[in-house]
Amino acid sequence: MTVADLKVGQYGIISGFSTPEIETVMLEIGFSLHQRLEVSQIAPFKGPIAVNLGSSVLTLRQDEAQGILLKEEVFR
Amino acid sequence: MKKIALLGNPNTGKSSIFNLLTGLKQKTGNFAGVTVDLKVGFAELNNEKYQFIDFPGTYSIFPRSNEERVVFETLQNKQHNSFPDALMVILDSSNLERNLLLFDQLYDLNLPILLVLNMTDKAKKYKISLQHEALQQMYPNATIIEVNGRIGLGKDRILEALSSLKQREGEPAFPFDEGTENHKQDIEKRRIKIKRETSKIIDTSEQPTRKKSQRADRFFLHPVFGYVFFLVVLFSIFQGVFTLAAYPMDWIDQGFAFLSNTLSNSLPPGIATDLLTQGVLPGIGGVVVFVPQIALLFLFIGILEETGYLTRVIFLMDRLMRPLGLNGRSVVPLISSWACAVPGIMAARMITNWKERMITIMVAPLMSCSARIPVYTILISIVIPNENLFGFLNLQGLVMLGLYVLGLVSALIVAFVLNRFIQNKDRSFLLLELPSYHLPRWENVGTMVYDKTKTFVLDAGKIILALSIVLWFGASFGPKGHVVEMSIEQLHPKGVEAPKDLNAEQLEHSFIGIFGQAIEPAIRPLGYDWKIGIALITSFAAREVFVGTLATIYSVENGEENEKTLIAKMKSQRFSDGRLVYSFASGISLLIFYVYALQCMATVAVVRKETNSWAWAIGQLVAFSLLAYFLSFLTYQFLK
Numbered sequence: 001m002t003v004a005d006l007k008v009g010q011y012g013i014i015s016g017f018s019t020p021e022i023e024t025v026m027l028e029i030g031f032s033l034h035q036r037l038e039v040s041q042i043a044p045f046k047g048p049i050a051v052n053l054g055s056s057v058l059t060l061r062q063d064e065a066q067g068i069l070l071k072e073e074v075f076r
Numbered sequence: 077m078k079k080i081a082l083l084g085n086p087n088t089g090k091s092s093i094f095n096l097l098t099g100l101k102q103k104t105g106n107f108a109g110v111t112v113d114l115k116v117g118f119a120e121l122n123n124e125k126y127q128f129i130d131f132p133g134t135y136s137i138f139p140r141s142n143e144e145r146v147v148f149e150t151l152q153n154k155q156h157n158s159f160p161d162a163l164m165v166i167l168d169s170s171n172l173e174r175n176l177l178l179f180d181q182l183y184d185l186n187l188p189i190l191l192v193l194n195m196t197d198k199a200k201k202y203k204i205s206l207q208h209e210a211l212q213q214m215y216p217n218a219t220i221i222e223v224n225g226r227i228g229l230g231k232d233r234i235l236e237a238l239s240s241l242k243q244r245e246g247e248p249a250f251p252f253d254e255g256t257e258n259h260k261q262d263i264e265k266r267r268i269k270i271k272r273e274t275s276k277i278i279d280t281s282e283q284p285t286r287k288k289s290q291r292a293d294r295f296f297l298h299p300v301f302g303y304v305f306f307l308v309v310l311f312s313i314f315q316g317v318f319t320l321a322a323y324p325m326d327w328i329d330q331g332f333a334f335l336s337n338t339l340s341n342s343l344p345p346g347i348a349t350d351l352l353t354q355g356v357l358p359g360i361g362g363v364v365v366f367v368p369q370i371a372l373l374f375l376f377i378g379i380l381e382e383t384g385y386l387t388r389v390i391f392l393m394d395r396l397m398r399p400l401g402l403n404g405r406s407v408v409p410l411i412s413s414w415a416c417a418v419p420g421i422m423a424a425r426m427i428t429n430w431k432e433r434m435i436t437i438m439v440a441p442l443m444s445c446s447a448r449i450p451v452y453t454i455l456i457s458i459v460i461p462n463e464n465l466f467g468f469l470n471l472q473g474l475v476m477l478g479l480y481v482l483g484l485v486s487a488l489i490v491a492f493v494l495n496r497f498i499q500n501k502d503r504s505f506l507l508l509e510l511p512s513y514h515l516p517r518w519e520n521v522g523t524m525v526y527d528k529t530k531t532f533v534l535d536a537g538k539i540i541l542a543l544s545i546v547l548w549f550g551a552s553f554g555p556k557g558h559v560v561e562m563s564i565e566q567l568h569p570k571g572v573e574a575p576k577d578l579n580a581e582q583l584e585h586s587f588i589g590i591f592g593q594a595i596e597p598a599i600r601p602l603g604y605d606w607k608i609g610i611a612l613i614t615s616f617a618a619r620e621v622f623v624g625t626l627a628t629i630y631s632v633e634n635g636e637e638n639e640k641t642l643i644a645k646m647k648s649q650r651f652s653d654g655r656l657v658y659s660f661a662s663g664i665s666l667l668i669f670y671v672y673a674l675q676c677m678a679t680v681a682v683v684r685k686e687t688n689s690w691a692w693a694i695g696q697l698v699a700f701s702l703l704a705y706f707l708s709f710l711t712y713q714f715l716k
Binding site: 042 | 260267284508633
């Protein structure tokens with residue numbers, strides 16, 4: 001599963017990235033393996049997703065969110 | 077003078093610190109081979125002068141956009157004219173782990189380096205000293221200081237630290253060669269190192285301001301209320317901009333008219349006086365008159381940006397804009413273009429994706445800018461009856477609103493079409509940080525207003541002014557000489573049957589008049605006569621010149637009642653076959669023409685500058701002119 005599958009308020013733990021390109025960008029921004037993130041907002045009409053990461057809130061589009069792979073367990 | 081490169085991730089308070097250091101001693105620098113303008117500021121301490129170059133906020137040295145490429149290209153080339161003597165990197169103490177990647181890369185450049193730890197208000201003292209200690213261990217050759225950019229503390233501390241940076245030797249230890257694989261490995265390596273070294277000092281406790289912000293976002297980002305609130309904000313901005321700006325605009329108008337009149341009465345008559353009072357002064361006036369609207373608009377946008385709401389707008393609008401090839405970030409440039417396309421197009425720089433940025437720039441001039449208002453107002457009052465629909469909806473107001481909506485909808489349609497034809501170069505990312513809400517820092521808002529207004533006055537202003545002078549010349553001189561000084565007899569040596577109005581005759585014999593008559597066959601199918609043709613040409617300087625030109629053509633004297641007399645004269649204009657020149661059909665056709673035509677040289681110039689390409693600028697001009705012509709043609713032929 002990916003970040004795009006989470007609902008507002010759900011947590012996930014990053015297990016990987018879909019492509020090297022996405023991985024580079026995400027690592028630069030601050031997403032990293034084994035990191036915990038929480039979805040805090042989703043814009044209407046399947047819009048961007050806001051995730052809490054450490055102490056900041058970052059936004060991802062749906063297709064970017066699909067590039068961040070998660071471990072198969074969801075925390076509430 | 078020492079050159080200091082100011083670097084940091086977005087949202088670290090970098091621009092606040094830049095403003096704190098340099099105040100208004102800032103300018104926009106042009107750097108060779110770089111299309112992006114960088115801000116340069118100056119500061120001094122103990123007779124040591126510093127030049128600060130404010131580089132775009134970036135997460136890593138490796139570029140993802142043109143803007144970020146500037147950092148990459150400058151830092152890898154020692155011969156570059158803005159290659160710095162030292163680096164100053166801003167890190168947000170509450171986001172240390174994320175921010176450290178860029179610092180880690182920059183540290184390896186082996187340049188003297190200052191790490192500025194920007195604290196949040198409530199950062200705990202012992203945490204900060206712990207961070208300081210750990211960072212000094214990780215980076216022994218860096219100088220580290222703490223500041224609080226929000227409350228404006230630390231200017232002297234920064235300058236003092238800069239004067240005593242540790243000298244560093246050696247070549248940059250950095251894989252500058254391009255290639256995703258190398259970059260990825262470099263970043264992975266650094267991330268692992270940073271995580272290991274900082275695990276003890278990262279503040280993972282949730283901050284109270286963030287909790288409050290998240291609660292607020294439940295409202296501001298709500299699928300219904302979020303949009304309703306945004307519309308209310310937009311509407312209030314418009315109300316504010318247009319009603320508040322009306323007063324200073326009136327004073328400016330009257331002031332310049334008064335100045336022109338006084339000068340032309342008191343200076344000795346001659347070409348120089350005419351040039352000053354009819355060319356230069358109205359030219360400057362035509363620029364200054366838009367300053368209130370532009371300043372007010374950017375005051376509001378600055379407040380929205382400073383509070384953190386603007387990123388929420390981007391977040392809300394992104395999904396709606398994407399099918400059109402636009403980006404959530406396109407919203408600000410498009411809104412700004414309602415005041416003036418010039419600052420709007422410049423604001424498109426914040427769009428990192430090339431294709432989305434180009435589409436935004438291409439459609440921005442369709443947003444009805446404030447220079448169209450005088451044109452719309454006068455044409456509407458001539459061809460639309462001042463009546464109420466259903467007893468309360470003013471018909472003229474409704475048409476005005478309709479023109480704005482037509483511009484907006486057209487912009488969206490053109491964007492949709494362009495999206496099909498422009499090839500994308502890079503992958504588009506949204507990736508923004510939603511900062512916590514906070515009160516605006518007024519110095520930052522002030523700097524933004526000053527900056528945008530200055531750019532408008534200088535960039536658009538010089539073109540409008542230059543063109544006003546050329547137009548003055550074209551209207552004052554003709555093949556027969558200085559036509560405005562000539563009498564009817566001089567203009568018509570063989571005599572005329574029915575002597576007409578002198579001013580109109582003079583204009584008819586000027587270069588512009590001759591040109592207007594030459595293009596009449598082309599604009600006749602749109603319902604215009606050659607006099608309107610003249611006004612179309614002159615309004616290339618700025619659209620509102622249309623009204624002034626018509627006033628000259630119909631020789632309306634300056635004065636209180638001039639608008640009424642002008643309207644009356646326009647209403648009575650007839651073609652030689654007796655038909656009204658300003659009929660319903662030709663009036664609407666003219667309105668349509670002004671919705672679409674790119675009647676603004678300043679816009680063409682700024683598009684050329686921002687896209688770094690004449691092809692885009694000229695292509696846009698030609699395309700919009702053809703579109704305007706074709707649609708006005710259809711309108712006139714259909715309504716005739």
